[in-house]
Amino acid sequence: MACFAYINMIIPILLLRISILSRGSYAQTAPNCPLSGPVYLVPGGPITQTTAIPKAISTFNDSLNLGLQNGTLNVSNSSFHITIFSASETLFEFNHVAPATRDGLTSGTLDRNTIFRTGSIGKLLATYSLLAATGLRYINDPVTKWIPELAAASFENDVDTVRWEDISIKALASHLSGLRDFSIADLSLVYNASEAQQLGLPTLQKDMVLTCGTDVKLPACSRSDFFNQFKKLHPVTSAFNMPIYSNVAWQVLAYAIEGMTNKTFAEHLEASLTRPLNLTGTFLSPPPRTTTLNAIIPGNEIESWWALDAGDGTSSAAGLTVSTGADLAAIGQSILSSSLLPQPLTREWLKPVTHTSDLRVSVGMPWEIFRTELASPSASIPNGNASKENTRIVDLYCKNGGIGAYNTEMGLSPEHGFGFVVLTAGRPPTSGPDLRPATLQLLNRMITETFLPAFELAAQEQTAHRFAGTYASSETDGSSKMSLTLVAKDGGLGLGVYNWTEGGQDQLKSYFAAIEEGNVEELTQKPTLRLYPVGLFGGQKLAFRGVFELPGQGNVFSTDGMPPFRTYCASWSTVGEPTYGNVGLDDFVFEVDQSGRTIALIARGARRTIYKQS
Known part of the structure; x- marks a missing residue:
């Protein structure tokens, strides 16, 4: 037994060593491969003082006006409000009133304080309020811990009944509960018995007909009615098996939140979000019609779904909330x-939980995460060669909402400190295709295609201003002189390191050879080094990490016809390696003064501090 135990212990150790050694290279051999995340510091301060953002605002404003003039945008049927913002500033607002909806403006005006129905934005409010109130304390709890009706539910088999104890709070909040919707878009509410029969649909027995639910034609369910009907649903799949978009999961989440906080969902939302953020136009259901109400109600209250009954408010978590451009921007x-x-907690929240069948789309809590390639701002390379465009992957954290006459989008790019809100309200056309959802998507594309590159350029602009220049050592200790040049506007990503020498020796070649455990003479290409911020600040220091690469053309992120295990971007797997005296050769720290002005660059692996000259 002792010998067998020893063998069982030693095999994993050997496998670990083989795994480490098999990586071979600590340098990134695929070209143009940054670390995941921002390649420049997130833009800060008065961002409108950069050249990129005012230009983008002007371009976008012109594009909107042109689209309204030439009919590209659905000018007659869809009214909309747009807000573009940074983490600290409202940068741009735009309002368009469509003729078909003008009579639906209760105050006669469309502005940042006009109330719209916002649909599934309620899912974002429910999740955000949960995190604000309880953090991640209960995120892995089974839903049965907080909802006694589900704890007492009977179970027959996995095909016919739901294993409620397998569904966690996280599963509910990330479309991984395996639950389908309840009462939403039920065809029995669309077609009468005769129409259903003509379509080949069976006749429903009396006990199969919905009597309450989330539909403008139904009264809201009481808690007991909801769970009595909800527990009869067949599962779509098991928990955490695959993402299944589920509205009803958020109503269940709202009931769980009531159990956690010992408050009604309305009281919880007020305490955790509405009051702390001073949201004046965000409610679980529409406010009363008064002479001072500033809202948009296309058509009548039934046609627009403005009058949808939210009952006890828990169904609003699924998608019945109302809000304004000002409030959503504040959120x-x-x-x-x-x-x-x-x-x-914010960093953990702004991460994917699962993927979808689309390579470009992932799912968070409750984010719809769109992955897109973003080109580096182009500029001339210092040695006079023509620049090439490098691209990187950027994740947009979005939440869409659609209900009745309304469509909404909130989008955030945490890597840029950039966000936008689009609220639309429209009436269906009297003839022809309904372009209301397409209007929202077109506006979303116009915004991201204009402002993502602009924020990337603004970030590059600010990073270049702070860090680009020549650095050199003082040689007061008798050591040989070290110097290098940092360039941000060279067509690459992050900060490019050029002319890094020590005592006449090319440090880039020397360090690359050391990393690869080879000889400088064997290098046939001149290596490159790019520095990227890693989000660590303190003690008047900012941490960056370097990625050593060999130059090359092509887009390492391309997935067209690319099977696994070909060339891929693996810079994440070699951060901090190899070490020299237990310090990574990729470890760089900027020292700044109290005003934020850069004083020096510490190359920690080289044990040298070099001072900014220009």
């Missing part, structure tokens, strides 16, 4: 600045 800014949540 977005609070997320970008992490004003309500501790920063580690």
Whole structure:
């Protein structure tokens, strides 16, 4: 037994060593491969003082006006409000009133304080309020801990009944509960018995007909009615098996929140979000019609779904909330600045939970995460060669909402401190295709295609201003002189390191050879080194990490026809390696003074501090 135990212990150790050694290279051999995350510091301060953002605002404003003039945008049927913001500033607002909806403006005006129905934005409010109130304390609890009706539910088999104890709070909040919707878009509410029969649908028995639910034609369910009907649903799949978009999961989440907080969902939302953020136009259901109400109600209250009954408010978590451009922008800014949540929690929240069948789309809590390639701002390379465009992957954290006459989008780019809100309200056309959802998507594309590159350029501009220049050692200790040049506007990503020498020796070649455990003479290409911020600040220091690469053309992120295990971006797997005296050769720290002005660069692996000359 002792010998067998020893063998069982030693085999994993050997496998670990083989795994480490098999990586071979600590340098990134695929070209143009940055670390995940921002390649420049997130833009800060008065961002409108950069050249990129005012230009983008002007371009976008012109594009909107042109689209309204030439009919590219659905000018006659869809009214809309747009807000573009940074973490600390409202940068741009735009309002368009469509003729078909003008009579639906209760105050006669469309502005940042006009109330819209916002659909599934309620899912974002429910999740955010949960995190603000309880953090991640209960996130892995089974839902049965907080909802006695589900704890007492009977179970027959996995095909016919739900294993409620397998569904966690996290599963509910990330579309991984395996639950389908309840009462939403049920065809029995669309077609009468005769129409259903003509379509080949069976006749429903009396006990199969919905009597309450989330539909403008139904009264809201009481808690007991909801769970009595909800427990009869067949599962779509098991928990955490695959993402299944589920509205009803958030109503269940709202009931769980009531159990956690010992408050009604309305009281909880007021305490955790509405009051702390001073949201004046965000409610679980529409406010009363008064002479001072500033809202948009296309058509009548039934046609627009404005009058949808939210009952006890828990169904609003699924998608019945109302809000304004001003309030949604304030919510977005609070997320970008992490004003309500501790920063580690915000960072964890702004990460994918699962993927979808689309390579470009992942799912969070409750984020719809769109992955897109973003080109580096182009500029001339210092040695006079033509620049090439490098691209990187950027994740957009979005939440879409659609209900009745309304469509909404909130989008955030945490890597840029950038966000936007689009609220639309429209009436269906009297003839032809319904372009209302397409209007929202077109506006979303116009915004991201204009402002993502602009924020990247603004970030590059600010990073270049702070860090680009020549650095040199003082040689007061008798050591040989070390110097290098940092360039941000060279067509690459992050800060490019050029002319790094010590006592006449090319340090880039020397360090690359050391990393690869080879000889300088064997290098046939001149290596490159790019520095990227890693989000660590303190003691008047900012931490960066370097990625050593060999130059090359092509886009390492391309997935077209690319099977696994070909060339891929693996810089994440070699951060901090190899070490020299237990310090990574990729470890760089900027020293700044109290005003933020850069004083020096510490190359920790080289044990040298070099001072900014220009």
